[in-house]
Amino acid sequence: MMSDALQHALDLDAQYAWPTYARKPVLFVRGSGMRLYDDDGAEYLDFVSGIGVVNLGHAHPAVARVVRTQVERLVHVSNLYHVEHRAELEERLCRLFGKPSRVFLCNSGTEAVEAAIKLARAWGRQARGDGCYRIVAAERSFHGRTYGALSATGQSAKQQKFAPLLPGFTHVPLNDVAALEEAVGEDVCAVLLEPVQGEGGVYPCTPEYLRAARALCDERGALLIFDEVQCGLWRTGPVFAHRAYGVEPDVMTLAKALANGLPAGAVLARDHVADILKPGDHGSTFAGGPVVCAAALATLDALESEHLGENAERAGAYLADALRALGERTGLVTDVRGRGLMVGVTLARPVARQVADAALERRILLNATSDDVLRFLPPLVCTESEIDTLMGVLEHILGEF
C-alpha cells in the first residue's frame, strides 16, 4: 500500500517534472550510515549511495555539524571575494593530487569535465597551435550531460536526440592500445579516460592500457585527463583509482563523493597547464561556497580518519567473491568485475532492471546500468554482514528467475 505522501509526490512529479527520470515508487525521508528510511519508517539497505556519492554513509555527524554551523554563519558571497574554508580545500585537494598543481572548484561532475575540456583546448591551442583541439575518449564512457561532457561521452544512445554535438571528439574501444595509438594524432590535445568506467557498466582499464596512454601522451605532447568523478575518493581503495595503476594524469576531475552529498566538483591540473588561464577564462556563481567547502573538508577528514579506503578494498573483495560464488550456484552471473566497492556483474539474461526492482521490494537499493548489468556502489562503511544480507536477498531473487 502506497502512503498518501508518496502518492502525492508521484502525482505532482508526474504532472510537473520533466519526464527525464523513471523514479522508483519510494519516498525516503531519513538516512543513517548504510540505511535509509521511507516515510512509513521502513528500513532499507543502500547499495547505491546516491550513485557513488554518500561514501561516508548517510547523515554523517561530522559533516552535519560543520554544515549546520556554516549555514548559520554565512552561506554565499561569490567568487569575487575570499571566504572561509575555500583555500584550505584547494590546498587539501592539490596535496592529495600530490604534485605541483592548481584546482578549479565547481558544482558537479559534468561541470568538472566541462572545465577540463576547456582547459585542454586552451592548452592545446597555446602549446601546439590552433589545429590542436581534438579529444580522444573511450567508447561506453560517461562524462556528463552538458554539450562538452556529452560529446566526450562514448554512448550514442545518450547523444542522438541532441545532435549536433561539439566537434572534435574521437571514441576508441577501451583497453585497445593499438586503437589509441592510431587515434592520437597531431590534432589531439588530450586523452580523457575513466580509470574505472562507471555508468558504462563498471569496466576497469587494464594497467597496460593506462601505461600506454601515459607514454603516448608524453610522446605526442597531449594531456592525459582522468575522470575520477565516480572512481575517485577512496571508492576503489586508494584515494584515486589511478594510484593503484602507478600512472599519473596531468588533469583529473572529481565530484560525487567530495562533499558527501552536497553539490561539489573539482578539476585538478598540473600547474604548468593551469597557469595558461587568466581571470575571466572560467567561473561559477555557486562553486567554492563556504558551506560546501566546509562539508568537503569534513568529508575528506572522515574518509581518511575512518580508513574507508581500506574498508572499500576489504569489503569490495568480499562482495566480489560472494557474487562469484552466487554466480556458480545459480549460473545466472557471467562476469564479476570492478575495484574496491565499485563492482559490476553481467547477468546471463537481460533481467538486471527486474532484479533491482525486486530488491527494492525487499528493501535493498541496487542499480542496473543496462538490461544485463547490475552495479554495486554502497557507502564505503559497508560491512560483511550487510553484504551477507544482500547476498541472501539476491540469491532468493535470482532463484525466482
Ligand SMILES: Cc1ncc(COP(=O)(O)O)c(C=O)c1O
Ligand atoms: C565518470 C563520471 N563523470 C562525470 C559524471 C557526471 O557527473 P554529474 O552527474 O555530477 O554531473 C559522472 C556521473 O555519473 C561520472 O560517473
